[in-house]
Amino acid sequence: MDRARWDWVVPAGLWEIARPLLPAARVRPQGGGVANIDDEAVFAAIIYVLVSGCAWRALPPCFGASKSTVHRRFVIWSRAGVWGRLHQRILQLLDEQALIDLSHAVLDSAHVRAKKGGELAGPSPVDRGKPGSTMHVLSDANGVPLRVGLSAANTHDSLGLKPMLSHFHMGHESHAAQSKPQRLHADKASDIPHPRKWLWGKHIGIRIARKGTESSERLGRRRWVIERTMSWLTGYRRLSPRYERQPATTWPFLGLAAALCCYKRLIKLTM
The missing domain is CATH 3.30.420.10 (Ribonuclease H-like superfamily/Ribonuclease H)
Known part of the structure; x- marks a missing residue:
């Protein structure tokens, strides 16, 4: 996927910090099913909701994910403590630079x-x-x-x-x-x-x-x-x-x- 596609939503370099903090995607033991929507697209969609204030149902189609998919993954990542750990990780980077x-x-x-x-x-x-x-x-x-x-x-x-x-x-x-x-x-x-x-x-x-x-x-x-x-x-x-x-x-x-x-x-x- 073209990473520049989400630059208008996600600040450059933020995805590289967030990606290791995300929980692993659930895999169906019996195989099959529909391929998971790309995590980076969902991450961008969540930031878009935060910045714009739009309702989940008003997400534009450019993210390639339904509002139910984005919301469901937002809940999963929230329960896993992703956002708090992302905040702490960036604070650590600031601290390492004496900032x-x-x-x-x-x-x-x-x-x-x-x-x-x-x-x-x-x-x-x-x-x-x-x-x-x-x-x-x-x-x-x-x-x-x-x-x-x-x-x-x-x-x-x-x-x-x-x-x-x-x-x-x-x-x-x-x-x-x-x-x-x-x-x-x-x-x-x-x-x-x-x-x-x-x-x-x-x-x-x-x-x-x-x-x-x-x-x-x-x-x-x-x-x-x-x-x-x-x-x-x-x-x-x-x-x-x-x-x-x-x-x-x-x-x-x-x-x-x-x-x-x-x-x-x-x-x-x-x-």
Whole structure:
């Protein structure tokens, strides 16, 4: 197959990273059947759905695969953890090029409307109580998304802090202190005693504006990068608004979007 056929959808070189992460295709023990659609075409179709926000049934015929085939393989790959491993692999490549800056990390969240409700969707306090979700993002000092998460819109932002930082490391076995953020920047929503004590226990510095006593304006010098990262992620139309009812299909799209953001950063800084 002509690889250039999918260059308008898949960034150059991304397929070579993703291919080893895919589970092996199931083979009928009795033989026969219809030949599997090429994985690369399905991978391109999934990225097209993420970028364009189109419904599965609206996939253009140029991918040579039916919407049921693409959706079925998307579910299989999602259950196999492909998108999270792809994100981690690209972060590893960035780290090998010394392109991850953990001198400080930035945590923020953004509301997305959940058109069909479902799990991890709740009445949004910023959207007149309509169903929505909260997208949590942890980035490095340059806005590279290190972790992403999802919760119901009526969940307090501070509850996302611990899950986003728990067990986080970049794999520097010989330099453990360099494998986690040295300082965390967050907005006033995280100004709660328990998260502060937890961060102190992890030896992570804290830069969170205190409610009623400190302005968030000075933190903007560090936190603007996370606003840019949020705009990168919400630029993928399948994420905002949220159409999937089940987190099992929402999470994979969010993980794939984070992987794409990291890969574009890698291309930009190494070309």
